[in-house]
């Protein structure tokens with residue numbers, strides 16, 4: 432794929448995140464599920480997860496993260512003319528959670544919609560907003576990954592319920608005139624292969640069953656595909672820019688599992704110290720995991736102006752993708 436220079440470049444000018452107050456440790460989980468702290472830590476690297484309270488909805492998490500991102504960017508909500516929310520756990524079947532976020536932020540203009548690519552959702556949403564901003568159709572976007580994922584877990588299935596958590600992360604993207612070598616999103620690569628539906632899906636839905644359903648996963652197979660697909664999409668996007676993994680300052684991956692993160696970094700020959708890891712504290716928050724990890728590394732000062740930052744994710748579908756940014 433040839434990279435085309437467009438009149439505008441979308442730059443991340445602010446980020447924010449939100450985690451529900453309730454913290455659930457592995458020990459607490461082991462009191463209601465047949466599992467142990469040792470098993471969860473050894474197989475996934477997860478120590479704890481946050482869980483939304485009753486009545487606390489995905490849009491509430493998303494709005495809190497969005498407000499923080501706007502504050503960080505120093506922008507007022509009414510400057511936003513595009514809201515894209517990546518979520519697998521929308522408040523309602525319709526309208527889009529993005530529209531509820533728009534209303535709560537007091538915005539009455541522009542476009543707002545959801546993107547559904549499960550754990551790849553944030554990368555898909557970022558790539559989508561980037562394409563609107565690049566061509567000048569919108570000027571300022573909020574891109575949010577938000578999930579109340581614990582609501583779709585089967586608490587009788589110990590192979591899945593220990594791995595996920597709730598949370599939200601957001602970035603503000605602003606269109607700026609393209610400046611070669613300047614900051615902004617450089618490119619993105621998205622993939623899907625629906626033949627692998629049965630590896631990771633929810634056994635419900637408005638059309639299929641009329642119920643919400645629960646997560647079903649073939650963990651080992653998902654693991655195998657994740658390492659192969661993530662290493663491949665990272666190589667693909669870097670090759671497009673004539674870059675090597677060693678040129679990256681930071682890899683901000685989807686936080687599914689410590690062993691997937693380590694195996695992918697090893698396959699790429701990337702130093703583990705360049706990988707931002709939050710899975711231990713947040714567990715897998717699906718579409719929220721990449722912006723939560725990004726916000727962590729921006730706020731603690733690891734990500735600095737000029738740094739080359741690569742975000743990547745894989746999720747149900749299967750879907751996977753990557754976005755490369757100059758900070």
Ligand code: COA
Pocket residue numbers: 465466467470471474475550589590591593648649650651652653654657687688691715745746747
């Ligand atoms: N606590 C204790 N034991 C558990 C358990 C839990 N929470 N979950 C499963 N087990 C048991 C199984 O019953 C099985 O027992 P058995 O050998 O007596 O039958 C044993 O542990 C091994 O199960 P298995 O599923 O083969 O383990 P695994 O090594 O593949 O690890 C995952 C399971 C889910 C941690 C691992 O496959 C994985 O990380 N996959 C990727 C999942 C993922 O990240 N998905 C999201 C992508 S977006």
